[in-house]
Amino acid sequence: MIRAARTWGWAAALVAAAALARADDATVRAEVDATRIGVADQVQLTVTIEGRSAELAGDIALPALKNLRVVGGPSVSQQISFVNGAMSQSRAYTYVLQPTAVGKAEIGALQVKLASGVKTTAPISIDVVSGSLGGRPARRPGDFEGLGEDPFESFFGRRRPAAEPKLKVVAAASRPKVHVGEPVLVTFFLYTQASITDIQLADAPQFAGFWAEDVEAPKGGPRGERVAFEGESYARFAILRKVLFPTKAGRLTIPPVKFRFGLARISLFDAGPRAVERATEPLTLTVDALPAEPGFAGAVGEFDVKASLDRDTVALGEAATLRFTVRGSGNLKWVDRPPDLSLAGAKVYPPQTKSDLKVGPEGITGSKTWEFVVVPETSGALSIPPLSFEYFAPSAGTLKRTQSAALTLQVHGAAAPAAAGPAAAPAAATASRATGLALRSDLDPPGRRLPVLGPRSVLVTLGVLLALHAVIGGAARLSDRRRLAAGRPASRQDVRGALGDLERVRRGRLGKEEAAALIERTLHGVFGAVTENGGPRGGEREQAIRDVLQQVQFIRYAPQLGDYSEAIRDVATRAADLVRKWA
């Protein structure tokens, strides 16, 4: 948007300065309407800039005023004239000055900064006398733009507004029917019979359904031409050119584009309009669709391709650059899909894209280059197949395929790391690593290591062993129960274990309670539960066991008033005798 406004600013300036005079022809004049005035009078200072390059590089700074003060202005008027299709410009800045005292007054030298350089005017001297010289009315509020009353108004009454200026803008397409992606030039022409001081876009133009590109204005500014339009003679200027690329098929309409034109005053007393707006008529284009083909990236225009390598031979591990260039005219700017490049025996890095494109009336012309870094990974001849590029040719109305020539890259040996350039840094690293690789010479011999026992095996093993624990413990417990129920003597191993326990008690290393508990547990373990009234099978044995157990109970619960070791040893001896005798 800003770019468009700038373009229009330049276009307006160029239209306003369309005279063929050279830049050096610009002149600056400072004039007063009288050099002798009364102290009650006013004097008009007019600074006039004329020429093709009458553009100010800054504001006009009033010169030093002696015995004068500014009471009005500046008012600015411009005039543009066309001579043989070229334009010249005149711009006048008018100030109203009032003397402050009788005597000499002076307007100093005026320096005006123009685009073409600084211009200086000569100082002006004015004689100021007392009173008024008559015929020079003092300025009153509401005067005609500060320049006095309209002198014709007293004769002809208030003048009617000026007639509407004859001004038209027309949009014209270079062709009415295009394909999607095919460039079409749309030119906005100004037809005028009036002097234009300024051109602006009233609204931002809308190009729905199009990519829009500005076409650079021709150097030297737009050239006008005299044409007949609607039965009248007009000056015609191309004020805006756009290259549009349709993005979809169908009937696409470019809506009206509205411009605002500044009009030059015809005279100082011209009360006509200062700015008018004009809009183009809607412009409709017919856009045909492109053929749908797999692999077609949407390029439209006329193109040619070329592939090249930056070197013919390369050391193994070094990099080569493959450039694939598409050159032509069309919508190349929007073709961003690189060609598919996959090489067996080489590593191909994603390409970098470089463009050299220029927008012109025929579309976008120039070239687009994809640069691939190719790092061969095997020695020998590396074949790079032809790379194809498919595009739609509007002139033929069909898809065309063009392809580059096949290339061969000779790869030899290994690269010296020091010889590798920056682009081949990864490859150089590869080569240097290849020479210093810490490789292992042999496979690990099978069966050298203990096979790994997985968690599942561990779990199963633990489960099995716990089950075996349970089986062993359960079987022993069951066996004891059966033996005791049957009244069978304990097994030889149990008797031996019981005697061992009793022997430990007899050694006196256990405490009183601990020794008593062990004797009791041993007897119960060997003989089972001993009933109070004796078992069915042996009163003597039961009685003897009961006696020992009672003695054990006595020792266990007896107060700790003395040494029971002798009593414990005695009970243990009796228990051992019981075991030996009855078990």
Add this chain to the structure above:
Amino acid sequence: MRRVVPAFALLLALASPGRAETPAERFRAAGEQLRGGDAVKAVATYRELAAAGVESASLYWNWAQAASARGETGEALWATLRAREIDPGDRALPREIQRLREAANLDPAEIAPEPLAALERASRRFHVGWLVVALAALSLASHAAVRLAPAHRWPAPTAWATLVLAGALGAVPLAGALARPTGVVVRGGAPLLDSASTTAHSIGSLRQAEVVPLLESSPDYVRVEDSSGARGWAHRDDVWPVEP
């Protein structure tokens, strides 16, 4: 006749020079290719050996060196981790893993997303499984001794102590087994997809050499979770599993 011809062809194939080359010879030949700078052929040989069932830390070590020489950091890290899976006690592997991690500019956590996997590796490295079995067997023997030789007092505490120790040590590999399987991103910028299909949309990209947990799998895709917590599907060609 129909049976004779295939049998004859099989005999010819077995008698051919290519068949005569052992895995060890091919491994050495690949090493020579790699020293000569032909990393592509070396990697191809290592890949064939692995596909043929040769599981060796040395194979994957050399594979990692070849991939690293080609600049394929993700593949190199994958091969190194595979070597560590085969031989957790190889002391050269942790250094190489750290070197590759730094080359890939990854944090330590980004190559070890499953802390429990370290327990599993430790149990394999120190053969904790066999230790558990031995302790359990000792416990069983001690228990049996309690019954068979009641006169001796040591079997009972020995049985209990070894049983408890076996249970505690057995928890290590069992806890390690809870670790999720992982994979290594072998392609930089591999897309993270919203579904496991060819029409899936990319919802992000994966960093090369990042180790990601494998949550699900389909024939061509695996569902992964990256270090930022984003979950999605990745193509199997882009994410290679570490565990066999």
